[in-house]
Amino acid sequence: MTLDWSIVWLNKEALAEGALMTIVLTVLTMSLAVPLGIVLAFMRLSKWRSLALLSQCFVELFRNIPLILIVYWSFYVIPILIPVQFSAFTTGLVALVLCVSAYNAETFRAGINSVRHGQTNAGLALGMSQLQVMKEIILPQAARRVLPILATTWVSLFKDTSLVSVIAVGELSHVALQIRSQSFRVLEMLTAMAVIYWMMGYPQAKLSDWVRKKFEVKE
């Protein structure tokens, strides 16, 4: 079996574009899924039961279905539900946001709940309002606990963006797999794909480790 690695170099521009798309998808997904996750977490913690239930249903639905299924579902079902034609990119983005915001909601909720109740009492005893306690006491402490988990979610998300290739979003996996099927250079393209993902993913994983160490809560 002869290997022809030149196929990778010949397609470097397409691969670079695919890699860029992977990054764009990751950044966009996270920048939407963080605020959405916060909203869902507050809904879940709210004293209005209907809001809490709504948030719980959302979270339990989307975190217990495989992401690839959500991607397919978004691709085939959204156009039936709403009469608007989304691009494959938007559809993929929606699927990723639905899934990741469900995870983030749980992360934020756990972060807020992990702060001891005595801390709330200490703030209230000083005469703070519930809102001031949340802003000054609970959220800053919760954020330190949440950041390392968000960093881990980020690294997973970066890799999971590859799943939207099934609806032909032009990210790295889709581009590489296209080249593979046109050139039949299976081994070369899959290896190239692995190397590119690793080169982009490794620094992120290291950064995530650093975040975990840096923001470790000591009490």
Place this chain on the structure above:
Amino acid sequence: MTEPSPLRRAATQRPLLEYKHVCKTFGAFTALDDISINIYPGEVVCFIGPSGSGKSTLLRGTNGLDPFDGGEVFFDGQILPRKQSEVRKVRQRMGMVFQNFELFPHKTALQNVAIGPITVLNKDRVEAEQQAMALLAKVGLADKADNYPVNLSGGQQQRVAIARALAMQPEVLLFDEPTSALDPETIGEVLSVMKALADEGRTMVIVTHEMSFARRVADWVIVFERGKVLEEGPPEQIFEAPKVERTKEFLSHLGWA
């Protein structure tokens, strides 16, 4: 310096805190059963009694953190409101010190002390931090101003917590077992700060198991058992000549002959 409590029963003055028929239950457990007591301005009052006798519950209800089920509390002649937004105003005038310190771990000692005046009283940051520094000096911790709680000993953390309560210039200080979570060697430093505050004539309500401290510092001692007041009186009476047999038993159980 305020004279201790011989004034108390002669009292023409109004109590600072007045509990009237206060009740509290947790499920089937009666934590407080029709408690009516008074605390006068300038007094140091110690609540003593076995664990689960209701003394901490009474303290936590005083500033509405854990509201009572029945009865009323009057603070400075005003009934303690039930609404969260209104009880807030009252809490600002009561300082509270917790058994587990409950310092804010993401803030330095100085920031812990300054946060109340800055957030609640909208004080200027520089001014609040100057005041906080003075209070840290008062509790002997000026050199620890920039330390985070994790880098302080238990006794130091509790002294910062006392400074934090003082920063709001409260009219009464509520201490909920302030030395129970401390190592024996750091208990003394916290008690001597509390003694100094008592000598300033501050009104203090202290839930404590430190009998010798109560004997030495209190103006008035209230003994609780099973959610009821067993006996109350000046420390000489409670510790030397208790009128109730159960008080005698409780004290001798603690090795207080």
